Amino acid sequence: MFKNIAELVERAESESLSISEIMIRQEMEVKQLTREQIFRQMERNLEVMEKAIEDGLKGVKSHSGLTGGDAVLIQNYMREHEPLSGHLLMDAVSKAVATNEVNAAMGTICATPTAGSAGCVPGTLFAVKDKLNPSREQMVRYLFTSGAFGFVVANNASISGAAGGCQAEVGSAAGMAAAAIVEMAGGTPQQSAEAMAITLKNMLGLICDPVAGLVEVPCVKRNAMGASNAVVAADMALAGVTSRIPCDEVIDAMYKVGQRMPSAFRETAQGGLAATLTGRKLEAKIYGSPIDEE
């Protein structure tokens, strides 16, 4: 098993294989399953993601009423205007939002790597798809590539908001997406690693501060920005920009930042936006009375 990004990239480059191929081969060995079985399982995950985006773009509303409908607003805007940030970027944003709106409404999603950060990977995939016209197999490979990078983060740092803050969830998801975009666009394994490093560097320190403890505010919009961060970082890496700090060291820094993060900023709904006046008022309205008065 590859222990870090350097090892993953080194193996891919020395054996002239893609990152997705390394991940597939490792999975076959670990699970003692055939390539077809593993591919089929990942394809089912892809189908769930596609369906979630479809549902979100039709418009959903969460039980609390805090989130829902923004994906539709963005798509409507895109039909009537040329978005300032470009069509592909806003498409990725709307599809990331769609996924997380479905998640908040207790719909069915595929965690990538978590449910709270489930929008970044599929949001970018289904936006980049319209530009790059990948085959279905390439789309499944996108998930293996992002999975390979997430695998390293999960083992060497954390993908849990309660343990490492939002940087560990949306930060990891955005980094995974950036790396996968690079592979789909024809970049090298090393460029994938650069894209992940650039993305994660810019999400370091992001706290997990859900209003009323719900995976809604600010989670849905954090996925929107995570997806845009991923697309921009992928473009930078494809342009040849590199990260001065190697990807593995960025992951390690993220881990250490998470360890030193006070518990108020790790999914306890006690700090950050959850502790704002409006955050507390929303919480009081949803539960009748605040869970935790300060």
Added chain:
Amino acid sequence: MKYRSVFDIIGPVMIGPSSSHTAGAARIGRAARHLFGREPVYAHVHLYGSFAQTYKGHGTDVAIIGGLLDFETDDTRISSSIDIAGQKQMEIHFYEEEAQTDHPNTARLVIGDDAGELELVGISIGGGKVEITELNGFELRLSGSHPAILLIHNDRYGAIASATSILASHEINIGRMEVSRKAQGEQALMVIEVDQNIEDTVLNELERADHIIQVARISD
């Protein structure tokens, strides 16, 4: 390594909103259900850390009960599991604990019926992945992603050999194994993680083996 499969990262397919607080919680409940071997009549659920602070918003309560009812992470009945349990007359109590635990997402489940009781501590480590850290007072590490066999046995020589030789005769490979005991010569617990799901015949054979008292399995 805590995570061994790409599907720990891209997955699980689940009902929202939280992989750790909803899907992970459901998996902890389901692990307890499988180890208990039947639907419990009562359940005392103690929540710690972030679980205690945010369980209402994340649906952690309905997820754990859904797990006790043997629902998978993507079962849409999870959201109404407490009502379903109520129809079955299951007695349920939740406790928001203030004690500090090693992991922020910790749940202690005490479930049972007239015939017995089971106490289990589970932690949800992220992305829907869980570990069972304690069972009936025994400390253990059990990842939720591999099929596993748990054997309560007498702390005697030959107990481990009799169990592993049965697995070997069925060509079942052991991925991880752990043995713990409360005191020398008393009851002990063997935890064996394997690569494939275990058939009933193997389980029955294990139950009849020397020094083995009770056998339970957790399927993939």
